[in-house]
Amino acid sequence: MSTVTKEDKYKLLINKLKKLSPFVLAFSGGVDSTFLTAAALDAEVEFEAVTVNTPFVADREINEVEKLVKKLQFEHKEIEVELAELKTALDNTAERCYFCKESIFSKIIDYAGDREVIEGSNLDDTGDYRPGRKALKELQVKSPLLEVGLTKKEIRELSKKMKLPTWNKATLSCLATRISYNDPITAQKLEKIDLAEELMRKNGFEQFRVRDHNNLARIEIAPQERSKILDLNLMDKIHSKLIKLGFKYVTLDLSAYESGSMNKEILEGENE
Incomplete structure (x- = not known):
């Protein structure tokens, strides 16, 4: 040790x-x-x-x-x-x-x-x-x-x-990590994801991701925050707003937020 x-x-x-x-x-x-x-x-x-x-x-x-x-x-x-x-x-x-x-x-x-x-x-x-x-x-x-x-x-x-204000800040990653691989990145997609995640923050969520799978939004939420989304009125509100942003479908990942979840298929392929 x-x-x-x-x-x-x-x-x-x-x-x-x-x-x-x-x-x-x-x-x-x-x-x-x-x-x-x-x-x-x-x-x-x-x-x-x-x-x-x-x-x-x-x-x-x-x-x-x-x-x-x-x-x-x-x-x-x-x-x-x-x-x-x-x-x-x-x-x-x-x-x-x-x-x-x-x-x-x-x-x-x-x-x-x-x-x-x-x-x-x-x-x-x-x-x-x-x-x-x-x-x-x-x-x-x-x-x-x-x-x-x-x-x-x-x-x-x-x-x-050291009393730094970032000591408990949520983990960062760029907006491009929200878009599924081989789906070309555009300014419109990045803006859509940014607005979707800002909506989640305004509704009290801190650690989460809104993943874009070819216009399907997959929302991942940290374990300690998942119970917040179970409010039916909140679900309806988030769904409506994300549809207006341009997503065709809005889904909730039943597993908790996981950093690098978009990389699973790549890692699994390397291990085969």
Whole structure:
């Protein structure tokens, strides 16, 4: 059994950040990148945070990024990327995340110049199907949280101790992950999903996904929140609103929300 504590890992992280400085940090405003930014501030190193704003990212997440920049007070740059610039990622094959990461981080690397580029993957991100990790390795982007062995649970615990507002924030993923593979990504589909998920939030749900399977909405809800949806009036309301957004059918997944559920078929195929 390992005797290395999360506090030990944090000390290793601070030392690693000091060696990497100056660097550019890919900042999404999620749990991991916010924690990494706070650690960089703690280490008192020279760095700049960069957020790439694409149609794959919900507007509310960009708004939250701006709030975090003001709260934590760090140097920050936002880079706009148009949907057409994501090119091959729009085909939405099983390698979508690879092409997306390659495009986005190439932009960050160009902006960074001679500086190192780092991002917030943690030890738990080595599981599931994650072709984006391949792109990061090829581009030589550093992942210090992963390198020191910090898990998501440990990052949340340390974030809480550091009084970061993101310590209990719901897990983020881009809107493209809601669209079933091989169904081409369009601006209209992304907007439809974004509006559908905003509707769920306004009705009190925190951890969930609205998946788009060729115009069939499959709603996944976290275990602790599933009982909320059993209100018949709420069901009717959500169904009506999602139909108006353009979904042909609206369904509720009888199993709970599961990160990466769209990857099951790919993983099962690899294991055959």
